[in-house]
Amino acid sequence: MxxxxxxxxxxxxxxxxxxxxxxxxxxxxxxxxxxxxxxxxxxxxxxxxxxxxxxxxxxxxxxxxAFIDQHVHVTGGGGEGGCGNRCPEITAEEIAAMGIATVVGVLGTDGISRSPADLLAKVRGLRAEGIAAYMYTGSYRVPPPTLTGDLQRDLAWIPEVIGLGELAISDHRSSQPRQDEIERLVSEVRVGAMLAGKRGICHFHVGDGRRGLEPLRRLLAETEIPADQVIPTHVNRHRALLEEAADYALGFEACVDVTAFDEVGEEDISAFEAVSYLLERGVPVEFITMSSDCNGSLPEFDAKGAYLGMRVARNTALIGDWQRLVREQVLPLDQALGLISGHVARVLGLQERKGRxxxxxxxxxxxxxxxxxxxxxxxxxxxxxxxxxxx
Structure with a gap:
């Protein structure tokens, strides 16, 4: 290099x-x-x-x-099984080898041993090596951990911070945030982003819980928050959630993010299948993005929520599922590029300089x-x- x-x-x-x-x-x-x-x-x-x-x-x-990956555990995810189950950091070489130029770093379940300060240091390290790296402040947790003690200040004063995420909903690992807490956090991010001249998206981790996208549907139906500020990810965890995501995208003219799972489990739906289904349902391709969740953990739990084991996600599935969409003529190359480039740049508010x-x-x-x-x-x-x- x-x-x-x-x-x-x-x-x-x-x-x-x-x-x-x-x-x-x-x-x-x-x-x-x-x-x-x-x-x-x-x-x-x-x-x-x-x-x-x-x-x-x-x-x-x-x-x-060049490709844009809006969901990368650059400092490594994991920790659900204890300190011996922490995932490794990702390298600049691993990112660039997949044709990816821009990443957005996230914290996940572990916002204790890993912090926004650690994430910022890693993001700046990747920038020093040439990668265009950004980050979300916060983690799964409510109230979210921040760099300055305040969401709006993080957005206003830290150039690398472009939003809040990945805030967890409908997941037994989340903080089980109340509806009013979700609305307050998204509103704070919106104002902070306006002051900073940023898009200020709220990147929501959606688990496989029975509430699904209900908190986000209520958010958009009951408040003045615009749909383009809220991005649900992992919407292809299971068939019912994917069907709900199609209704959500069509009903609110909102974007949904499909995860390219490294290995598809019994209920998970591959990114290829998920994008194909959303298009069949009539969701405009402009409302669909793909991300890798790489270097995050892929934990397994039993029916009672007990930890069984985990694997480390990679970013190879993102490129593989995207290639398949073109090879099997689900989308022509020019339209497929938006899924991991142009549409992502728009979602992140980077469309004036990236994605074209x-x-x-x-x-x-x-x-x-x-x-x-x-x-x-x-x-x-x-x-x-x-x-x-x-x-």
Whole structure:
């Protein structure tokens, strides 16, 4: 991986590829990157003689907007079975190898031994290595742990904080928050985000409890909170919850996030199946996103809630399920890209700089081969991953 502080690194990068999807297909086959952003797209682009430019010849590859994963346990999740069941941190290499340029870090069940301060330190560490990393303040718990002691101050004063999450509902591991507590927290986040000029989403972990999405349905039906501030994730835990998610998305014109489970259990529904079902139900593709939940725990409990064991989630299923949606023609490539790029950027409030290949946007570019496998990943114009090990 190239050092971001290398004084000898070229100031310009010219990518020559076979095709470009921005996400819509373009006639252009070249991208010129300058100062971390896309400076030009076209054919036969020329750079003045003597200018410091690196030319990347990748005529056999397809350039697409680099992927965005809005739910990553960057410091590791777990802990439900005690301190011996903590999941490991994720590395910048593991992120970039999947074509992912941007991640949002979350805390989960364990907001005690892991804190928002730990999460912020890891996010800043990933940024130092080149990944575009952000975080949610809070955890499963109500009241949520914060960096400054106040949700609004976290949003206003910490640039990396873009919302609250993952706040747990309909789960035996949650704080069983009352409806009025949920409404107050979402309202605080909304005002804090307005003061900070951020979207300020509230990212809700939805368990397999019988209440399902009821707290969020009530929130949107009984208050003035706009639907685009609330994002339920893990909506494909079981068939009844997925059906409810379709009704929720259609009824409120709201976005739902599907988790690409590393291994699908008896009740879990794969991200491929979940997205296919939502589309069949008439949910617009713009209302659907996918995330990995990687480096979180995949715990198993018995009928009484007793811990049985766990596995560590990975981000490979996210790319695999997404590839399958294109290969099996559920969605064409340009529309499928939104599930892990453009739609996610909009949800997070980053759509003015990420999720597209266009002049002025961040030069976050993933190069795919004919099988849609990531071969090179550029973040802000820096190559962080190459399948041949040249990054």
């Amino acid at each position: 190239m050092s971001l502080d290398d004084p000898h690194a070229p100031l310009l990068t010219l990518l020559r590829v076979g095709r470009i999807f921005a996400p819509e297909p373009l006639e252009a086959t070249e991208l010129l990157i300058a100062d971390g952003r896309i400076a030009a797209l076209g054919r036969d682009l020329e750079v003045p003689v003597g200018w410091p430019v690196e030319v990347v010849e990748a005529r056999e590859l397809i350039a697409v907007p 290949l266009a002049v002025g946007f961040d030069a976050d570019v993933t190069l795919l081969d004919g099988e849609l496998q990531p071969r090179q990943t550029f973040v802000a114009g820096k190559r962080l991953y190459a399948s041949d090990g040249s990054a």
